[in-house]
Amino acid sequence: MSIGRSVTRFRFALMMVFGLLFSAGVYAQGAAGGIPTDEASISAGQALFSGNCASCHAVDKKVVGPALKNVYDRRDVAWLTKFIKHPQKVIDSGDEYAVALYDQFKPTIMPNQEVSDQEILQILAYVKHTTDNPPVVDETEVPGGGEGSNAQAAGVDSNLLLGIIAVLMVLLVVVLVVLIVLAQVLSKYLKQQQGLSEEDQEYVAQKFDLMAVLKSQAFVGFASFIFVVIVAKTVIDGLFAIGVQQGYAPDQPINFSHKLHAGYYEIDCKYCHTGVEKSKNANIPSANICMNCHNSIRTTSPEIQKIYKAIENNEPIQWVRIHNLPDLAYFNHSQHVKVGGIECETCHGDIKEMEIVQQHSILTMGWCIDCHRKTDVAAKGNAYYEKLVEIHESKTKAPMKVEDIGGLECAKCHY
Template identity: 50%
Template sequence: MHKRRPISWLIPWIKNSSKVVASGDEYAVKIFNQYQKQQMPSFQLSDAEITSIISYVAAESDKPATAAAGGVTAENAGKVDGADGGAAAGAGTGNSTIDILLIVLVVVLLVLVVTLVIIANIMKDVLRGRKDLDGRDVEQLEQRFDFSKIYKSPVVRGLALGLFVLVVLYESVQGVMAIGLAQGYQPTQPIAFSHKLHAGENQINCSYCHTSVYKSKSANIPSANICMNCHSQIKTESPEIKKIYRAIERKQPIQWVRIHNLPDLAYFNHSQHTQVGGIECQTCHGPIQNMEVVYQYSPLTMGWCINCHRETPSTRRATATTTTS
């Protein structure tokens, strides 16, 4: 496109293609009719941002075809950066206060038992060195401790049973509380899309692909047409990009796997948080710009949301409430 039309024409076309078509522009009307009158999404980008994107597309399209063929493949789709993988693995298994207390209790008991055994052995050695002991004392001193009496004791068995019941009860409660939570969820997507490459290295703004992120209740999943804005020229030989071509040819949407999913009882307005509240994407989605494969970073529980609202400055909350009321 950058070779067929000047930048002065492309800027208004990218911002609002419908307006250009309505103006009667011959080339715009031709494209509109050629592609079955499908409207291209409008993008809230500045002239400088559009110019930068077109410059990048132009530079990439001028590279040899062999360089363009080395795109993202399914082979490396599952590889996640070490720090991000660690975050994903640890996202759903945080150490609770009860876990820490149990560990401390076990360590204290072990230290106490070892200390008592050491003291007992020291006292025996001292007593063995005394010569005023009679036969009965020597017999008691040399008597070996019968460990079978410990585990046969009703008190010890009762304590062991009580501890077992507490552990089972605790794990059951934790399991019930975790129902519906998907923190750390990282499904394999039908196309190996790297946020680290697009949002991180190439610094593409989130709203370029998720066009409704600042103006709608939901952040939309990008259509294949948005991908083709760049990939009609860039990495056209990549196996992953060819999957996008096939989806367009078959006129079928790409079956992306949903990662973040709130229950039906929860009302969440994306634009109220991003546009009105000024919340950054990373607040909920974590270091999305570093993720090769996206995973659910936050628990997205009611308690987590409430804590965020408690910690958010009251003026920002008031603005968001006034706007939606």
């Protein structure tokens, strides 16, 4: 055998080995299909999942659509990418798996998703991470708690002072009754005594005059003081209550249940309130967001028909605003939610249990200041705070509070 032919066969064998190794590598990826595993991709995937998928899907259970646990094992990444971008097109092509999915969940069909191939990989990275590391549910955890959260500021009940005054009045009446009884007993005892002087007998014989007591300067002064205190307290409470509407739960033009959507179906708040991480306002969702699901879900419901009517007439739905702040106060949702890491439930309460949303927190200036004094800054892993943390730790080892970074400055909220 010639040397040239041997070399040629060796090269051919080497190519076969590399080919097999490459095929094995692709197959080994198989299920994962090149899905990234780095923290940045998983974090980005979580945000994309919350904003695009969470309204219909969960990783560990079926919601509106199928559970996504191990979805990359059921179909390869190329198929998933094609289906996510153009689900109807894949179904119309006769793909058996896609048709079976449609038959299971029809008439609901996933709308086309305007996401890139890289974003789909990031979403799958989050799904895979959640599949491999299922969340541990702490039964003792308080809803809305956690780092950065702050329970509603504890304070003195607005009626406490009136209660104290009422108790004091009762005590004074009791003391007065006891004194009258003692005086009557003592008078009766003295009348039975012998040898009293005429002056003493006259004093003992006198009768109790209630009107004289009521007209006395001491009683009039005390009663006037109590009256002024009660009136002043009522006026002050009334002034402080202007614009405060804790518990306010107005009727809405459409009976929308947060308990059903955010609770049962676990739709993320950010899916509907799209501005919460990038704007001053969380914004009220438009009818188009509702139609992402309700173009095929419960289309005959009288409440959903109200959405259709608003779209047909090109008129916005007249939702009634619940949480109001005075114009003199500046509040930025993105600063608190995106930068500060504050959960929605911290201020808005357990929305997932509210059939009709109401104002949970008092939202007064004192409530905000108390929160800034008690809340630790969520500085871990946040480059925005690196320099501030360095300066703070050079002076004290205590956790950095919001007030330590200017959270109590007037100009932060009033300018």
